[in-house]
Amino acid sequence: xxxxxxxxxxxxxxxxWYTDVIYExxxxxxxxxxxxxxxxxxxxxRSVGRREYADAVAARLRLMERHAARLAEEMGRPxxxxxxxxxxxxxxxxxxxxxx
Numbered sequence: 001x002x003x004x005x006x007x008x009x010x011x012x013x014x015x016x017w018y019t020d021v022i023y024e025x026x027x028x029x030x031x032x033x034x035x036x037x038x039x040x041x042x043x044x045x046r047s048v049g050r051r052e053y054a055d056a057v058a059a060r061l062r063l064m065e066r067h068a069a070r071l072a073e074e075m076g077r078p079x080x081x082x083x084x085x086x087x088x089x090x091x092x093x094x095x096x097x098x099x100x
Contacts, residue, residue: 051059077092086095 087093088095
């Protein structure tokens with residue numbers, strides 16, 4: 001008996017491989033099309049005044065900082081810029097490093 005596969009099996013494997021190749025090419029072409037359209041839309045809308053994501057986040061942070069400063073003033077607590085690290089629950093002030 002021969003170790004060779006019957007023609008129908010070879011043909012079936014070839015079609016399976018070929019279908020995978022065609023799918024991948026179509027998928028990549030679709031991704032390229034989406035990327036091109038995204039760039040085109042981005043260029044169109046950016047000139048109208050659409051903000052970058054980082055700009056939108058920065059504007060939102062500035063708004064929150066203004067509200068926090070106003071609230072601290074209304075509550076009679078001195079405001080401070082948070083530098084990281086643990087904060088005392090009762091006072092809202094940073095914990096001292098030398099306190100044990």
